[in-house]
Amino acid sequence: MLVPGAGMVKVARRNGWSHLFLFMIVVAHAMEMVASDILSEEGLALLAMKSSLADPQNHLENWKLNGTATPCLWSGIACNNVSSVVGLYLGNMNLTGTLSVDLGRLKNLVNLSLELNNLTGPLPGEIATLVKLQYVNISNNDFEGVFPSNFSQLQSLQVLDCFNNNFVGPLPGDLWIIATLEHLSLGGNYFEGSIPSQYGSFAALKYLGLNGNSLTGPIPPELGKLQGLQELYMGYYNNYSSGIPSTFGNLTSLVRLDMGRCGLTGTIPPELGKLGNLDTLFLQLNNLVGVIPVQIGNIVNLQSLDLSYNNLSGIIPPALIYLQKLELLSLMSNNFEGGIPDFIGDMPNLQVLYLWANKLTGPIPEQLGRNMNLTLLDLSSNALNGTIPNDLCAGQKLEWVILKDNQLSGPIPENLGNCISLSKLRLSNNALNGSIPLGLLGLPNISMVEIQMNQVMGPIPSEIIDSPQLSYLDFSNNNLSSKLPESIGNLPSLQSFLIANNHFEGPIPPQICDMQSLNKLDLSGNEFTGTIPVEMSNCKKLGSLDFSRNGLTGEIPFQVEYIPDLFFLNLSRNQLSGRIPPQLQMLQTLTVFDFSYNNLSGPIPHFDTYNVSAFEGNPLLCGGLLQPCPANESGAAPDPGSHHRKGKGTNLLAWLVGALFSAALVVLLVGMCCFFRKYRWHICNYFRRESTTRPWKLTAFSRLDLTASQVLDCLDEENIIGRGGAGTVYKGVMSNGQIVAVKRLAGEGKGAAHDHGFSAEIQTLGKIRHRNIVRLLGCCSNHETNLLIYEYMPNGSLGELLHSKERSEKLDWETRYNIAVQAAHGLCYLHHDCSPLIVHRDVKSNNILLDSTFQAHVADFGLAKLFQDTGKSESMSSIAGSYGYIAPEYAYTLKVNEKSDIYSFGVVLMELLTGKRPIETEFGDGVDIVQWVRRKIQTKDGVLDVLDPRMGGVGVPLQEVMLVLRVALLCSSDLPVDRPTMRDVVQMLSDVKPKSKGGSLADSRELSAPDSFKPQDLRLVCV
Structure with missing residues (x-):
């Protein structure tokens, strides 16, 4: 390094301070060049790593040259006392x-933390040369291979x-050779x-995670x-071909054992x-049989025991009394x-x-409930009798x-009625009597109350009805009055x-439509x-209205017209009159x-379709x-709020409409001509500018060893494997040798790349990682066309x-069932695990793709919509989706x-x-x-016919x-509120196999349903 001294002073005196200033600039530049030359090998390795991120x-x-010899002051870097890099902490940086x-050049590295990023590609084998490594965390990335x-x-x-x-x-x-290894997590791959x-030969292992893979075969007793x-x-997702090895009883240090859902x-x-x-034993969602061994009662430290969704039988063993x-x-x-x-009621911590x-x-x-800790209780679908305990909510x-x-x-x-913590109360289909507890409908957290199909009597208490969260109330089929x-x-x-089939009387209070969410x-x-x-016209969100089988009189108010989403209306068996x-x-x-x-009397309105029985x-x-109507009546509907028009009046109206239309057309044509004359230079210039072909840009969302030109070479007629409304x-x-599927989006052309949100949404969809969703590998675009690159199915x-x-x-059947479960998992991920949640908007069988082993993958997000998690619907400008698959409320609203x-x-x-399409001619006109x-x-x-x-x-x-x-x-x-969530769908479909019992279609020569089967069991969900 140059140090100013007597010589510099002499130069200043002889040539003036301006020369000294110039000399100092040269010296500073030289010092910077020297600094870059002395940056440590580890610093240069980190800069090389940064270039690939x-x-x-x-x-x-x-992370840049700053005149220092080591990178010890850089973000995420830790050094020892001799300035060697010993820690690389880049977790949760959205890299x-x-x-x-170049990571292999950090020879003194001890700790490597890269978790919670979006890193892709293979894991470099050079990591294994860092023999001082003690801690490696690369979880929650997209490393592959x-x-x-x-x-x-x-x-x-x-x-x-x-x-x-x-x-x-x-x-x-x-890996078992590593004698020091204590924590090994390979799950979720x-x-x-x-x-x-x-x-079974790890010498020091304390944690082993193999969950969420595709492992098969027997569990080694070793x-x-x-x-x-x-x-x-x-x-979870593993599917072993054996049971739990008895040798697991030797794992006496075990604190948590989770073997749920693995066959x-x-x-x-x-x-x-x-x-x-x-303290935790999870064996749920398997095919275990037999009884709960009494020896389970010896696990006195057990805090969580889940044996659900199996085929276990027998009684709940008394030995569980020791699990305090x-x-x-x-x-x-x-x-x-x-x-x-x-004794279950006496468990102090339950x-x-x-x-x-x-x-x-x-x-x-x-x-x-007297233990003061009870939070969630579900004893439904048994044959329990007696009364409901009084102290279930003793602990609030x-x-x-x-x-x-x-x-x-x-x-x-x-x-x-005083349980302020209560959110769900479901007591339907019992023989309960008495009255509705005072205060129940005013609880601050209550969201669902179901007491239908009981013998509850008396009024709905009017003293306290102001619950802000209550969304579902069903008092049907009781003796309420x-x-x-x-x-x-x-x-x-x-x-x-829902209060059907009770004894309510008097008028329907107009305040009923103060419930704006109804x-x-x-x-x-x-x-x-x-x-x-x-x-009733105030019920703007009403979709289903049933006033049937009452004693209502008077006319049907025309204001019902102003309920925009109404698709079900039943006013039968009353005493209504008029038209x-x-x-x-x-x-x-x-x-x-x-x-x-x-x-009712007079002509019926011109409904598009109806049944005479209505x-x-x-x-x-x-x-x-x-x-037919009498000569003095017409079946034609008048304009709202007006009388029928006949004779000359009708002809005059038709003439006026025609004249107005003609005038509007003339004005439109004149306006277009004037617009073109004024802006013709801009319009022509726009199309000249748009005619210039832009270069192609390839954006990869995972490791792609291909170029834009290779993608373009695929766009040949002989390579077409599918056509649809969203593209080819x-x-x-x-x-x-890599095989991909390339989708050329429909509607491409001049300016198609400027589609107001395509890039933002495609970036989000490109980050989706789930085994049951087709992976978007990248996109390729220029000024005119968008191409999406998917994994090939x-x-x-x-x-x-x-x-x-x-x-x-x-x-x-097995293949169909597996496809159903796997597709449900993919949609569940979009709805519940993405933030913001993603609504696909075009779920159909053609958008569920099958890989070489017939594993299902949800595909085609051309219509997908990203939603903020507000729990509210969003309005679209037009219907998107495929005929036969579109939900009623979406098609109408x-x-x-x-x-x-x-x-x-x-x-x-x-x-x-x-095996039928959503729309078939055999169903009949208008029937899906x-x-x-x-x-x-x-x-x-x-x-059986279906x-x-x-x-x-x-x-x-x-x-x-x-x-x-x-x-x-x-x-x-029909009603969205009656549909389960995708998380519930996954659960219900998963329940099918563990609970699989009973006959096959071949059990009867005539393929008739078994005597135990009741069609009304299925019809109930259609009401």
């Missing part, structure tokens, strides 16, 4: 790109966390094959040798009772018999008790009480209000009198209506398909395979949310079950597959098919 949030902005091999085979060289490694990446191939087999038996193991995660068979080994330190630390007990959806032991869908009998323990923590479908009697406990309180309008969030209103089967309130308002024909949404058995019992009605799809074979679409005669034999996708998925399930299936299942043998005989015939389990059909009917409910 994209850093949109500038976390690595200070993209690949990990450079086969895991490097040389990691066993890292003999100092203590933590290796690779969770949630895209690694494929077998598990790395020689695509590893396949069996677990190496050598994994894992029982890992006596220091504290946490073991093996479930386990056999019984629960009693040896697990030796795991005295265990238990907080969660879930035994739901098994075959347990006997009563609920009293918060969650799930016992639904078993064969339990007897009373609910009276002391349940109770959120769910679900006791439906039992044989309970007695009153609803009054204390529930008195007038409907005016305060019922104080429920701003209520969407469904979507379904059912007052049928009561004793209401008076007129229909004209205030059916012709304005109702203006309601394009109205598809189902019934005016039968009233005193008007029977009104002898004075005429027109349409009924008897080509098969492309790249120079490296060799078995094409489900629609092609399902409706092609020569290929449909590949779709046996242009309002869309995730429930629209669920309806479309219900149609896909019906396609899978019936949903309506056709609903009609067919009204009879016992009709249920099933596709190509599913395999012999060996097809009828019970499983019926359960999937029930899910399809639920998904395709």
